[in-house]
Amino acid sequence: MKGIITVIGKDKVGIIGKVCTxxxxxxxxxxxxxxxxxxxxxxxxxxxxxxxxxxxxxEVVDKLSELGKTIEVxxxxxxxxxxxxxxxI
Amino acid sequence: xxxxxxxxxTNKMIQEENLDIxxxxxxxxxxxxxxxxxxxLCNNIYDKITTKAEKLVLTGEIISKxxxxxxxxxxxxxxxxxxxxxxxxxxxxxxxxxxxxxxxKTVGINFLGGxxxxxxxxxxxxDTILINSIPEALDVTERVCASINLGTTRSGIxxxxxKRIGEIIKEISLRTADRNSIGCAKFVVFCNAPEDNPFMxxxxxxxxxxxxxxxxxxxxxxxxxxxxxxxxxxxxxxxCEMIKKTAFQIxxxxxxxxxxxxxxxxxxxxxxxxxxxxxxAVGDSIAEIIEEMGIEMIGAPGTTAALAIxxxxxxxxxxxxxxxxxxxxxxxxPVSEDHAMIRAVEKGALxxxxxxxxxxxxxxxxxxxxxxxxxxxxxxSGIIADEMAIGMINAKTTAVRIIPVEGKDIGEYVEFGGLLxxxxxxxxxxxxxxxxxSRGGRIxxxxxxxxx
Numbered sequence: 001m002k003g004i005i006t007v008i009g010k011d012k013v014g015i016i017g018k019v020c021t022x023x024x025x026x027x028x029x030x031x032x033x034x035x036x037x038x039x040x041x042x043x044x045x046x047x048x049x050x051x052x053x054x055x056x057x058x059e060v061v062d063k064l065s066e067l068g069k070t071i072e073v074x075x076x077x078x079x080x081x082x083x084x085x086x087x088x089i
Numbered sequence: 090x091x092x093x094x095x096x097x098x099t100n101k102m103i104q105e106e107n108l109d110i111x112x113x114x115x116x117x118x119x120x121x122x123x124x125x126x127x128x129x130l131c132n133n134i135y136d137k138i139t140t141k142a143e144k145l146v147l148t149g150e151i152i153s154k155x156x157x158x159x160x161x162x163x164x165x166x167x168x169x170x171x172x173x174x175x176x177x178x179x180x181x182x183x184x185x186x187x188x189x190x191x192x193x194k195t196v197g198i199n200f201l202g203g204x205x206x207x208x209x210x211x212x213x214x215x216d217t218i219l220i221n222s223i224p225e226a227l228d229v230t231e232r233v234c235a236s237i238n239l240g241t242t243r244s245g246i247x248x249x250x251x252k253r254i255g256e257i258i259k260e261i262s263l264r265t266a267d268r269n270s271i272g273c274a275k276f277v278v279f280c281n282a283p284e285d286n287p288f289m290x291x292x293x294x295x296x297x298x299x300x301x302x303x304x305x306x307x308x309x310x311x312x313x314x315x316x317x318x319x320x321x322x323x324x325x326x327x328x329c330e331m332i333k334k335t336a337f338q339i340x341x342x343x344x345x346x347x348x349x350x351x352x353x354x355x356x357x358x359x360x361x362x363x364x365x366x367x368x369x370a371v372g373d374s375i376a377e378i379i380e381e382m383g384i385e386m387i388g389a390p391g392t393t394a395a396l397a398i399x400x401x402x403x404x405x406x407x408x409x410x411x412x413x414x415x416x417x418x419x420x421x422x423p424v425s426e427d428h429a430m431i432r433a434v435e436k437g438a439l440x441x442x443x444x445x446x447x448x449x450x451x452x453x454x455x456x457x458x459x460x461x462x463x464x465x466x467x468x469x470s471g472i473i474a475d476e477m478a479i480g481m482i483n484a485k486t487t488a489v490r491i492i493p494v495e496g497k498d499i500g501e502y503v504e505f506g507g508l509l510x511x512x513x514x515x516x517x518x519x520x521x522x523x524x525x526x527s528r529g530g531r532i533x534x535x536x537x538x539x540x541x
Contacts, residue, residue, distance in 0.1 A: 004096055034093060045093050058154045078157035085341040087095045
């Protein structure tokens with residue numbers, strides 16, 4: 001099962017590190033990362049594989065969202081199917 | 090591989106343009122609850138609903154999190170209660186409405202539809218009891234919605250019922266006068282009512298349906314408006330393509346949610362209803378779409394044509410995206426729920442007569458329109474008869490949800506709160522139609538109903 005993580009917020013030290021640590025703790029594999037800084041705003045997209053995690057998808061969503069609150073950025077994890085269905089026939 | 094652009098586009102639709110799944114509605118058949126004992130009937134109904142829909146709200150919340158898309162409402166529709174109550178010898182179905190309300194509260198949904206009767210050709214004794222029970226039922230319950238089908242293209246219009254409904258609407262208005270006559274906002278009458286519509290107040294579970302079914306309503310007028318901004322000044326073909334493409338994307342999202350919900354609840358998936366339904370929020374408006382097309386203010390000449398294009402293109406895009414498009418699918422034009430419609434009424438651009446013309450090409454009808462409390466029952470019946478005739482002759486669904494606000498007159502405002510919004514009281518033509526409405530009987534089926 002693949003998910004898309006998007007992180008948006010004011011740039012600061014350690015955003016990628018903290019997100020990656022959380023994912024690693026949950027046994028979630030990162031397949032792709034792309035990241036830019038737009039006018040001081042951090043903007044990252046990750047494609048992740050949740051096949052081997054023992055945690056519920058929705059729980060990982062909650063954990064990431066909580067992490068986002070503590071480091072003051074917006075972190076979203078969404079199932080890949082929403083993008084596939086809306087953009088592919 | 091999904092591109093960054095596609096991810097951003099989808100998330101922008103959700104976060105900035107108010108794309109949402111408007112409702113997951115579980116249709117529940119109550120025919121197997123029938124018994125001649127009223128208390129037992131109410132228990133059967135309560136038990137069946139709370140068992141079948143136990144996980145409805147939770148499922149909606151899980152799916153919403155999984156895909157990062159809001160699912161605004163979780164609702165239930167049931168078999169028209171007139172068919173269920175008939176076996177009891179009761180002379181009021183208010184106890185059933187209370188049981189439905191209790192069940193709705195227990196499972197945590199905000200509206201339950203189906204306190205309904207289908208009387209397009211005539212009323213049974215049970216239909217009459219149900220209609221007479223509506224004012225009290227809507228007064229003493231919070232979440233129950235009522236609807237009546239008054240006509241169809243195949244059978245004509247039941248004018249005896251149209252006359253009676255004018256009186257019933259006045260009664261509901263009076264009974265809920267202390268709450269701005271809000272009872273009327275939970276009551277809608279139809280011509281050609283669909284049996285699988287997931288949207289309130291007119292949702293009910295038709296007798297041709299399965300035992301339990303999941304229907305999903307998708308909305309997103311803001312997304313269409315934003316898309317049209319990118320083709321400003323271009324020709325009609327380009328504009329139509331853009332609406333179709335956007336409707337396609339929205340419907341696909343709905344289809345995915347519907348299938349997932351059906352699977353998680355172990356219930357068959359019914360239909361997707363792609364209806365652009367506004368909310369009072371800015372950027373979530375049908376009128377803004379019409380105005381983006383080049384109409385200065387909704388109601389101006391050109392409005393009906395613009396709405397016809399919108400309604401048709403939504404259907405075309407939706408049908409391409411899912412084989413199970415149903416319900417109403419098109420554009421809703423409720424006045425009180427759309428801030429730009431309210432503004433147009435205030436400026437005098439939009440009148441009841443223009444709204445009536447617009448209902449010839451939109452997906453439903455006269456919706457959430459506040460009129461003076463002093464409007465007579467016969468005049469309300471006249472407005473309903475006009476709307477039913479449009480539906481009957483054009484073989485489309487039309488509806489009326491009109492609110493005579495007790496104690497208020499033209500130019501005053503009424504606040505319904507929440508998704509129901511607020512509305513200026515609109516002027517009604519002062520000339521009377523009592524002689525027409527009091528004739529009684531049925532308007533015969535139109536000539537094109539004889540297709541067999």
